[in-house]
Amino acid sequence: MKVVHFSNSDLGGGAAKLAYSNHRALIEAGVSSRMLVLDRQSGDSTVLRACGPSRLDKLRFHAGRLGALALDLACDRHYNFSLDCLGAARSAWKDVVTEADIVHLHFTSRLLSMGQIGWIARTLGKPMVISAMDFAMFTGGCHYPGECGQGRARCGPCPVLGEGLVKKQLARWGWTRRRRALDGVAATVITPSSWGAERIAGLALARGMNVEVLPQAIDGRMYRPIPRTAGRAVFDIPDGDLTLLCLANDFNDRRKGLDIALDALAELWRLTGGTGLANGRRIRLLTAGSVDFAARKSLPWTHTHLGPIRDERLLALAYQTADLLLSTSREDTGPLTVVEAMMCGTPVAATECGHAPDLIESGVSGWLAPVERPDLLGARLFEALCSAELAETGDRARRRAEASHGYAAVASRLSAIYHALLASSGVQNPRQTRFS
Numbered sequence: 001m002k003v004v005h006f007s008n009s010d011l012g013g014g015a016a017k018l019a020y021s022n023h024r025a026l027i028e029a030g031v032s033s034r035m036l037v038l039d040r041q042s043g044d045s046t047v048l049r050a051c052g053p054s055r056l057d058k059l060r061f062h063a064g065r066l067g068a069l070a071l072d073l074a075c076d077r078h079y080n081f082s083l084d085c086l087g088a089a090r091s092a093w094k095d096v097v098t099e100a101d102i103v104h105l106h107f108t109s110r111l112l113s114m115g116q117i118g119w120i121a122r123t124l125g126k127p128m129v130i131s132a133m134d135f136a137m138f139t140g141g142c143h144y145p146g147e148c149g150q151g152r153a154r155c156g157p158c159p160v161l162g163e164g165l166v167k168k169q170l171a172r173w174g175w176t177r178r179r180r181a182l183d184g185v186a187a188t189v190i191t192p193s194s195w196g197a198e199r200i201a202g203l204a205l206a207r208g209m210n211v212e213v214l215p216q217a218i219d220g221r222m223y224r225p226i227p228r229t230a231g232r233a234v235f236d237i238p239d240g241d242l243t244l245l246c247l248a249n250d251f252n253d254r255r256k257g258l259d260i261a262l263d264a265l266a267e268l269w270r271l272t273g274g275t276g277l278a279n280g281r282r283i284r285l286l287t288a289g290s291v292d293f294a295a296r297k298s299l300p301w302t303h304t305h306l307g308p309i310r311d312e313r314l315l316a317l318a319y320q321t322a323d324l325l326l327s328t329s330r331e332d333t334g335p336l337t338v339v340e341a342m343m344c345g346t347p348v349a350a351t352e353c354g355h356a357p358d359l360i361e362s363g364v365s366g367w368l369a370p371v372e373r374p375d376l377l378g379a380r381l382f383e384a385l386c387s388a389e390l391a392e393t394g395d396r397a398r399r400r401a402e403a404s405h406g407y408a409a410v411a412s413r414l415s416a417i418y419h420a421l422l423a424s425s426g427v428q429n430p431r432q433t434r435f436s
Contacts, residue, residue: 001430007106009039019106021217029411032434050088087113104129118181127425128187138205140171144331151203190214193355196333217410225345231321245322247288257328267378278385319344342401347393365396
């Protein structure tokens with residue numbers, strides 16, 4: 001079986017890293033897999049750049065970037081909306097796709113136009129899998145619709161974009177483009193959580209498609225438990241402190257729940273009696289990302305800010321150093337931080353969003369609280385940090401995450417999804433050849 005993956009990048013961003021992890025997991029399981037990207041950051045020979053050398057190819061590539069920049073300048077929340085793009089020239093990828101048995105789409109907002117996606121499915125007749133890390137493929141372009149329910153019927157003026165005649169038309173135009181591309185396409189949609197699957201299945205553009213939950217593939221060689229003293233030495237954290245990690249790439253994104261984190265931390269402070277101690281040990285807030293919210297909000301906690309973390313080894317070390325992770329997403333099919341922390345043996349206190357409810361049995365392999373109850377989340381933090389079994393909870397979290405998110409488990413599940421899709425397309429025995 002030959003599989004080709006399309007992704008904007010192989011390592012640039014969370015969605016890209018997950019696409020690459022799926023690709024590598026399949027290769028390690030013996031599947032012939034290739035990855036086509038615009039932004040190639042790895043030195044992997046199985047990852048191919050899908051932008052040709054001609055001036056026209058480069059013009060198409062930069063036109064997509066200019067469209068994103070225009071949206072950036074026009075909207076306050078551009079990171080939650082994707083315009084359709086011109087797409088990379090067919091000549092850069094057609095031969096590889098023609099040879100493949102399965103086409104697997106990841107985040108392709110700058111790589112493939114909706115028209116090209118429809119052409120691959122209908123003209124080339126390729127069975128298609130769509131990884132939905134957000135909802136953009138099935139809306140007018142917004143990644144997460146919030147309280148807006150238009151996608152269940154037909155997208156119109158988009159609250160993500162705000163006011164203005166052009167902005168109001170963008171989502172309607174994007175929805176129409178997606179409908180034309182996906183109409184009659186019997187794709188299988190995979191998403192990392194039951195939370196995401198339930199919401200995608202309710203969108204009009206996904207009706208008639210098979211929606212499956214597939215856990216994110218995590219490299220257990222990178223994300224694994226090590227003695228916490230190693231990270232404490234690197235980050236200059238005293239051994240006696242209890243370390244509470246809270247991180248997000250951009251807490252300015254309301255989906256990440258900074259307000260929830262602040263309210264939960266305020267409740268935790270109250271429960272410590274204003275001492276910042278749990279069982280006589282000082283609680284240290286360890287933050288990472290572009291926003292040092294603890295300093296900005298003048299929080300009373302002893303805290304260390306690591307800044308943006310772009311090195312995956314340093315990110316793993318941050319998880320391995322922490323005693324507990326706080327996750328406060330209000331809309332997310334993941335978030336990736338939850339499972340990465342659990343793979344490192346670090347338990348998680350999280351809102352009931354994304355795959356946290358799939359992974360965590362509250363009080364056993366972590367702690368959960370409803371999104372609308374930050375006070376209860378604060379109480380869960382206090383319960384966790386005072387627990388004499390915090391390390392044992394981390395061990396249980398690691399076993400739970402590894403069983404579903406390890407490379408072998410994900411490759412086996414994904415291969416089964418591919419074979420089922422091929423069978424439904426009339427291909428009972430896919431070719432046992434490999435890419436040339």
